[in-house]
Amino acid sequence: MAAQSVIGAPAEEVESFRLRARAWLAEHMPRLPEGVDNYHLMRDDEFGVRARELQRTLYDAGFAGICFPREYGGLGLSREHQQAFSRESAAYEMPVLFNVPTLSILAPTILDFGTEEQKRRHIPAILRGEEMWVQFLSEPSGGSDLAGLVTRATRDGDVFVLNGSKIWSSGAFRSDYALCLARTDWHAPKHRGLTMFIVKIHQPGIEVQQIRMVNGWNEFCQEFFDDVAIPAEDVLGQVNDGWTVASRLLIHERDAVGGASRYTSGLGAAGERSGSATGLDHLARATGRTSDPTVRQLVAEDRVHERVAQQLVRRVTTGIASGYFPPPAGAIPRLFAATANERHRDMALEIVGRGAAAWTEGDPVGEVSVEYLFRQGGSLGGGSNEMQRNIISERVLGMPREYAADKDKPFDEVRHNAAPSRVR
Numbered sequence: 369m370a371a372q373s374v375i376g377a378p379a380e381e382v383e384s385f386r387l388r389a390r391a392w393l394a395e396h397m398p399r400l401p402e403g404v405d406n407y408h409l410m411r412d413d414e415f416g417v418r419a420r421e422l423q424r425t426l427y428d429a430g431f432a433g434i435c436f437p438r439e440y441g442g443l444g445l446s447r448e449h450q451q452a453f454s455r456e457s458a459a460y461e462m463p464v465l466f467n468v469p470t471l472s473i474l475a476p477t478i479l480d481f482g483t484e485e486q487k488r489r490h491i492p493a494i495l496r497g498e499e500m501w502v503q504f505l506s507e508p509s510g511g512s513d514l515a516g517l518v519t520r521a522t523r524d525g526d527v528f529v530l531n532g533s534k535i536w537s538s539g540a541f542r543s544d545y546a547l548c549l550a551r552t553d554w555h556a557p558k559h560r561g562l563t564m565f566i567v568k569i570h571q572p573g574i575e576v577q578q579i580r581m582v583n584g585w586n587e588f589c590q591e592f593f594d595d596v597a598i599p600a601e602d603v604l605g606q607v608n609d610g611w612t613v614a615s616r617l618l619i620h621e622r623d624a625v626g627g628a629s630r631y632t633s634g635l636g637a638a639g640e641r642s643g644s645a646t647g648l649d650h651l652a653r654a655t656g657r658t659s660d661p662t663v664r665q666l667v668a669e670d671r672v673h674e675r676v677a678q679q680l681v682r683r684v685t686t687g688i689a690s691g692y693f694p695p696p697a698g699a700i701p702r703l704f705a706a707t708a709n710e711r712h713r714d715m716a717l718e719i720v721g722r723g724a725a726a727w728t729e730g731d732p733v734g735e736v737s738v739e740y741l742f743r744q745g746g747s748l749g750g751g752s753n754e755m756q757r758n759i760i761s762e763r764v765l766g767m768p769r770e771y772a773a774d775k776d777k778p779f780d781e782v783r784h785n786a787a788p789s790r791v792r
């Protein structure tokens with residue numbers, strides 16, 4: 369039986385959609401060079417110019433926003449359609465810069481909480497590749513205790529006036545809009561005095577500084593807000609109920625970084641890595657070690673992790689959809705993806721051996737040690753592994769919640785860090 373699209377008309381069968389996508393991709397999208405994946409190309413596209421063009425190409429051809437509702441420019445199709453397209457498109461250049469956080473985290477949060485006007489303003493523009501988004505959540509005083517943030521937004525007539533600072537915002541310099549969580553009531557307990565705002569990034573009062581990372585990237589940013597006027601109609605959800613919005617955003621984020629999001633495209637199936645420059649089979653060939661039993665064991669272990677990741681995503685997403693698991697169960701594939709990624713980087717280094725210590729320009733194995741420097745990234749972005757373990761124990765397994773002395777106290781009576789001053 370054909371699936372139903374959101375407006376009730378019978379949707380195209382998955383197999384027919386797959387074949388149509390296959391033919392269109394072969395004719396219109398550039399094939400990835402051997403051993404290169406989209407994440408490698410992404411680094412050459414620092415300002416996202418190519419990603420915007422490719423996203424527009426997908427949109428014009430009717431392949432953007434596969435699981436987004438049709439009334440906001442999407443196709444209104446199922447997760448199976450999205451997975452079919454992701455598999456077919458894995459060998460092509462794709463606008464993966466849009467995947468996280470724009471398509472998989474922030475657009476779904478706008479769909480969940482946005483007014484009709486907000487959804488019509490932003491979702492089609494995102495799918496056309498005109499708006500890239502970023503999340504302004506973490507602050508210099510700490511990211512795990514998100515509800516303890518100190519950036520403030522003070523109501524002044526029709527606007528809120530934003531002051532403070534956010535940090536570790538991935539790709540803010542190239543983005544157009546942010547979802548920004550700020551404190552709007554200092555007398556309420558910490559979770560109840562927050563509001564989520566839609567913020568235009570490039571405007572007076574906002575300064576974005578890129579942060580030079582140890583692996584040479586400039587992806588992270590810190591932002592400083594000096595009396596930024598945000599129109600009251602740009603509140604997402606309700607004033608002082610930003611924690612509800614943030615909690616849902618974090619569920620979308622765990623799905624996104626764990627490989628379980630239905631809103632991405634062009635990644636291959638969840639957890640797939642083989643064939644890319646850092647796929648272990650590729651490294652075994654590049655180092656001439658395909659017959660080495662230890663290396664073969666490592667390649668096999670990596671493959672097993674890929675398979676487990678795919679099955680875990682399937683199991684957990686099906687379980688959440690059927691109500692068997694609560695939505696925070698997305699922390700399970702997220703935790704697995706992060707720990708498997710750490711192991712993958714360790715194994716890559718082991719295969720390359722001395723080649724990772726010194727290499728010549730263009731040597732494919734040299735990449736491994738640069739990537740190793742980012743080994744912990746996946747275990748922090750989207751909430752640290754320890755926080756995922758807390759979520760699994762408290763909200764999936766129902767174990768007692770961690771004690772928090774400040775939970776019900778008015779925030780202005782809680783000892784906390786001051787808003788940071790600017791570093792120049």
Ligand SMILES: Cc1cc2nc3c(=O)[nH]c(=O)nc-3n(C[C@H](O)[C@H](O)[C@H](O)COP(=O)(O)OP(=O)(O)OC[C@H]3O[C@@H](n4cnc5c(N)ncnc54)[C@H](O)[C@@H]3O)c2cc1C
Nearest residue numbers: 503504505506510511512536537538745748749751752754
């Ligand atoms: C690749 C990457 C991308 C990111 N992108 C963004 C972004 O776009 N926007 C954004 O706002 N932020 C982003 N972040 C920031 C990220 O959300 C934070 O790094 C993360 O939430 C942890 O916060 P922190 O770094 O301040 O560490 P802290 O909160 O200071 O934590 C330090 C250590 O203490 C542990 N810890 C803290 N509290 C507990 C607890 N209750 N129980 C057990 N252990 C605990 C943590 O696990 C961690 O190991 C990104 C980070 C990375 C690495």
